[in-house]
Amino acid sequence: MLTVTTVNVNGLRAAAKKGFVEWLGQTEADVICLQEVRSEAQQLPDEVREPEGWHVVYAPAEAKGRAGVAVYTRHAPERVQIGFGGFEVPGSEEFDTSGRYVEVDLPGVTVASLYLPSGEVGTPRQEEKERFMAAFLPYLQGLKTRAAAEGREVVVCGDWNIAHREADLKNWKSNKKKSGFLPEEREWLTRVLDEASYVDVVRALHPEEEGPYSWWSYRGRAFDNDAGWRIDYQVATPGLAGRAVKAWVERAATHDERWSDHAPVTVSYES
Known part of the structure; x- marks a missing residue:
């Protein structure tokens, strides 16, 4: 079994003080993908920077205090790539140092x-979001092709900042003209799934469910009222998606127990 978790930590140093370290010590995940780390590795406490039993790859943003992604793996990765430039995708180099993408090769995936x-x-x-999307779709198509040639599957985990369907956010009617639920953004995500032939794994396992939401605004009582958005995805090639047996959101029991405004999204795949 391969268990993969993705979570936007909303600042890893802050999350570490609120319960992330304890969560990390208890998780059964084999791979953890983090977003919005917002720190250089050397700024992090030891138990987060180099946690026992984990190999960690950081891709901080050149702009200090912004973005930043990371991958924690139980086994050392075979290959690491930061950014998605260099594959003849126009515009992709803009994001090589933006702390928005890192990929690792593990056995078979x-x-x-x-x-x-x-x-x-x-x-x-x-405008930045639109440029990113324009460059990232052809990259995803190429990634799938390259991986298939090597007999590998792919899963892209993270905060996609787009709710795809009406079922993916509680108050969809009032958000139709807001970033994250714009028609053109939703159509782009449809193209990722249809043209590039990836699978939204959580939705595939929960086809009729409202949500399950993974982000709740700190404003008002969004968390208590479960007025959330599902914007954190595991998007996988069909072969890997077909091996997904369980997907769940690790929603905190109470507002005060949260260590981020996002909750971890976890999927278990048969090996």
Whole structure:
């Protein structure tokens, strides 16, 4: 069994003080993908930077205090790649030092941690998100082809910052014109699944469920009312997705027990 967890930690140093370290010590995951680390490795406490029993790859952002992704693995990765430039994908080099993508090769599978830009309608942030999406789709198509040639499966885990369907956020009607649920963003994610032939693993295992949500705003009583969004995904090649046997969101029991505004999303795959 291969168990993979993805979670946006909303600042790893802060999360470490709120319960992430204890969670890490108890998890049965084999691979953990983190987003929004927002720290250089040397700024992190030892129990997070080099936790016992884990191999850790960090991809911090050049802009200090922003973004940052990481992958924790029980076994040393065979290959590490930061960013997705260098594969003849126009525009991809812009994001090589943005702390938004890292991938590692493990036996038979490539695992990536993705932090897609969040965006805000009518601002340069949304333009950045659109540029990222334009470059990332052809990269995903090429990644799948290269992996297949090597007999490998792929899973891209992370905060995609897009709710794909109405079932993926509680208050979808009031968010139709907001970044994260724009028609063009949702259509792009459809293209990832259809044109690039990837599978939204959690949705495949929970086809009719509302959510399961993975992010709740700190504003108001969003968490207590379960007014959440499902924006954290494990998107896998069909062969790996077909081996998924269980998927769940590790939602905290209470608001005060949270160590991030996101909850870990975990999937177990048959080996």
